[in-house]
Amino acid sequence: MANRGGPAQRPNPQTQGKICQFKLVLLGESAVGKSSLVLRFVKGQFHEYQESTIGAAFLTQTVCLEDTTVKFEIWDTAGQERYHSLAPMYYRGAQAAIIVYDITNMDSFGRAKVWVKELQRQASPNIVIALAGNKADLANSRAVECEEAQTYADENGLLFMETSAKTAKNVNEIFLAIAKKLPKNEQASGAGSTNQGRRLQELDGSPKAAGNCCK
Amino acid sequence: MSKASTMQKPSMEPRFAGITFFATSHVGDVCGTNGLPLTPNSITIYGRSQILRTFSHPNLCAYLDIIRGKHERTMIVLEYYALSLSSAQCSISEQGIVKLCQQTLQALAYINTFGVVHRCLAPDNILFDSKGNVKLFNYGLYYMTGQGGDVSFPIGNPRYTAPEVFLVDSQTVSGPKVDVWSLGIILAELALGVGQLWPELKLAQLMRKVLSLIHCNSDTSVLSRIAREHSCWTKYESLPKSLVALINSCLQLKPSDRPTPEELLKHPAFLEHDIANLEIHPFERVEGVRGKEHALSSLPLQELFYLWRLAGGDVQAELKKQGLIRTMPTILSVPRLVLLEGNILGKRRDQTSLLDLKIIPLSLDTLALRLSNVPVSAYYPLIETRSEIIQDDDECDAANLPLIIRERDTEYQFRRIVLFRRLLEGYPYTRSAIIREARRDIPPLYRGAVWAALLEVEGDIDAHFIETDKETPTHTDRQIEVDIPRCHQYDELLSSREGHRKFKRVLKAWVETNPQYVYWQGLDSLCAPFIYLNFNNEAKAFACLSAFIPKYLHRFFLKDNSAVIREYLAKFTHIIAFHDPDLSNHLQEIGFIPDLFAIPWFLTMFSHVFPLPKILHLWDQLLLGDASFPLYVGLAILQQHRDALLSSGFNECILLFSDLPEVDIERCLSDSVSLYCCTPRSTTYRQHERVVVKTPSQKNRPHHPDLEMSAQTVAELQAESCPRISGADLLDLLDAVKFPRPKVLVIDVRGPELYNIGSAPGSINIPHTRFDWTAEIPQLPSCPEANTLLQNRGKILVVAGQGDSPQAAQVAQVLLRSGLPRVCILHRGIDVLQLGNLLTKPSST
Secondary structure: OOOOOOOOOOOOOOOOOEEEEEEEEEEEOOOOOHHHHHHHHHHOOOOOOOOOOOOEEEEEEEEEEOOEEEEEEEEEEOOOHHHHHHHHHHHOOOOEEEEEEEOOOHHHHHHHHHHHHHHHHHOOOOOEEEEEEEOHHHHHHOOOOHHHHHHHHHHOOOEEEEOEOOOOEOHHHHHHHHHHHOOOOOOOOOOOHHHHHHHHHHHHHOHHHHHOOOO | OHHHHHOOOOOOOOOEEEEEEEOOOOOOOOEOOOOOEOOOHHHHHHHHHHHHHHOOOOOEOOEEEEEEOOOOEEEEEEEOOOEEOOOOOOOOOHHHHHHHHHHHHHHHHHHHOOOOOOOOOOHHHEEEOOOOOEEEOOOOHHHHOOOOOOOOOOOOOHHHOOHHHHHOOOOOOOOOHHHHHHHHHHHHHHHHOOOOOOOOOOHHHHHHHHHHHHHOOOOOOHHHHHHHHOOOHHHHHHOOHHHHHHHHHHOOOOOOOOOOHHHHOOOOHHHHOOOOOOOOOOOOHHHHOOOOOOHHHHOOHHHHHHHHHHOOOOHHHHHHHOOOOOOOOHHHHOOOEEOOOOOEEOOOOOHHHOOEEEEEEEOOHHHHHHOOOOOHHHHOOOOOOOOOOOOOOOOOHHHHOOHHHHOOOHHHHHHHHHHHHHHHHOOOOOHHHHHHHHHHOOOHHHHHHHHHHHOOOOOOHHHHHHHOOOOOOOOOHHHHHHHHHHOOOOOHHHHOHHHHHHHHHHHHHHHHHOOOEOOOOOHHHHHHHHHHHOOOOHHHHHHHHHHHHHHHOOOOOEOOOHHHHHHHHHHHHHHHHHHOHHHHHHHHHHOOOHHHOOHHHHHOOOOOOOOHHHHHHHHHHHOOOOOOHHHHHHHHHHHHOHHHHHOOOHHHHHHHHHOOOOOOHHHHHHHHHHHHHOOOHHHHOOOOOOOOOOOOOOOOOOOOHHHOOOOOOHHHHHHOOOOEEOHHHHHHHHOOOOOOOOOEEEEEOOOHHHHHHOEOOOOEEOOHHHOOOOOOOOOOOOOHHHHHHHHOEOEEEEEEOOOOOOHHHHHHHHHHHOOOOOEEEEOOOOOHHHHOOOOEOOOOO
16 A cells, blocks of 8 residues: 555656756655655655654656656755754755645644745745645545645645645656646756756855855 | 583573463554554553563562564563462461462562552462562563553453452453452462362353352451352361451452552561561472572573573574464465455454463573583673783684674673673773773673763762653644654664653653753654663663763754854865865765765764664764764765765765665774774864863873864865864874874975974975966976875875965865875964974975
């Protein structure tokens, strides 16, 4: 049961056309299932007792989209409020973000709204934001109504889905929806992996970095 | 034949025995309301029963281990004696009965203070040691199974069960008084000399019989009715009044009239005779004549059992061999029909899952044979004086084998355990000896105690823990509660409910006693090894955690810890550059900075990134080092994956370390120690490090403050690629007496005019102006001095400039880029050497 839903489709090298590389960041209250969503998406696995994330974890996954291959570089961040000061290091320069909340926990939805505001203010202006109401398999202990979240998402121009890392419901779908919405023209292929590192570091040392935790 | 019998055959009476039962399994994969799967009952039992291992009373058999088998099986190992009240074939004197009663009550009163009730007290659970003293057996069954809630069988022998137990539903928890009734029945059997009461009755009749005793009243006591029913009225009449009164107190029908064990101990019957020196049994001397006791008998039972397992003892295999664990072919346990909702129909009831009270003694012969060539002197090692006559060092073959093998070698562990037990008994006076021995290795059996000693845990830790508030709800509770069920949950102890409770209490106590700090995710991982090792001693786990954090993670848990962590990571970057320039250059180039991967390493001292067995070995060594030692562990981990890192780009590198790859901990630790030993201390100076007040006995160098390190901002640290070395450390390295072959080369980057006035002994002069700073990547200029420099590769290369001018740092970076190891910058420049009167006029070359 826990292994239902394999990892997202891997590209077939023969048929691939354009390759696009995007940086995606996961944000949200702790224990809402950020790491579990990534693990389901990247490895097709689910662990009941997913360990807490300290600092951040990095994973990559590639999805096929008609003629384009989209490679996600995923930063999975620590959820505890205290690690907040590290977050800008990960979301700066990100083209996409998934903000996760737990549908059985109203507070986590409130926290998700705070993240949305912060990204709208601080992150790249064209960032694609998706809202994921995770733990949809626990619908009988639901605390956040689907309609409420949908209305909020519509008002703020967010993608929205209720997901379940446990049953794999909407996990690949939400990443695919983000991939579709991302602009493919400016991201030329060959954005090499070494550039990624440079980019992160340069941004880290930029004047804007005064806002992060090395203040 | 004669030869075999005259030889000292290593043979010992079994000292412990195994029993087993099944916990009720949850039907199907049922999840709790939080979405997490329900904890298996056997794990709940496992966690709950740990406390039983701490019970120590002269009239109780000690619990040695609780083991989880497959399919919710629990196996228990207890201290054991072959003689039980049910197997004893001769009668006991009336005074002997009183004494038996007193000792049993003392044991019961003791377990009652822990909230434990026996509930299955019966003659087969009353054993006798070789001196004829009572040793209660299997007294934890009712407690460990959650008052019977976690098992599907009833607990207690109906013949000895108090009538009120049959009258209430199974949810009602029995109190200490049920055991007093059982004891009363046992005493009645002994006093009347009838053997078992109602021997001919079947189970259902027996229960009815016990209930029928309710008809007794103040005129006919239960005892008199039993006497009449068993036609031994004459015997009853002849019993001493005090004994009858004692039994009647036990057999009070109404629990409210019946005393608790504690109360009954005040009964006048115990005062009447001098029974302290009385022997209950006349037959116990049989054991005594067997001859000299085996030397192994002198070991504490816990050690004996630990060694028994090392010598190949396997409880499950023994139980299987004795027929207590029977396996049924899987095909027979498949149900006929399973409904979609998960209901199972037509499954044959597995008879093997019922309780079997058989006790299987575990033979010590293999262990005795394995240790037969150990001389008796090894049982009493000298710890204070080294005797020249008794050479007891390294005579064990395993001493030079890898750690993993040493930990499994019976004889080696025997020696280590005996040695450490004696050293720990002398703590804190033996602290230096404990440190010395711990450098070799720490025996797993005593790891918890040894760690506490290394962390200098002393004083009344229990009182401190008790008075700390661990209950009042705080705003960090939610975070602690979501973190605990995710922390090392593969481990049986830490995933048990009892484990979660302990986690919460210790973490809350830490937050409460450290108001300057806050709970950061990761503290749970840090707490885990201490809880694991001190599961039955929360106060010690807490004391260890409280000592560990200031020593290794001083100020890391401040609400705003960024300056502390950034400084630590900057030092980590410097240490990589100092020891491994190629790796450092590559990682810098691809932007693989420690901030992205090493925060969980250092914030949790690797306890978040490794599984428990590896953490234990890592911390064995870590605890012997200072606060900078973990930096070298981090470097050694990187170096184990050096080839992969050097050939990879940013993504591959970060993926490699997102899920920490296989690390050989033993090699990592020996590498860290050698790296640590060849690094000048001042290069890892941190302003946020805890200042340790040196005791007068320690070497005290009265240095000018300018010769010591001083604080740099994080930005300054990050701007420099190489670490700084203090003037004091340089003076030390330049000491020609201490190091006849120079270990260090000073590169003076000032202009030649200043250099010629005076510089460090043996230094070379490559002025800053000689470099082409307009080049994109400045290179080492070609000059004779540069050749000298390259020839001295491997020495500590100290780049020194004028004061704290940035020139030295720039040159140091060029040296690092050229792949030179051990480059550092002289803190405050060449000027500080004047303070040591060490400036010499360079000899003209």
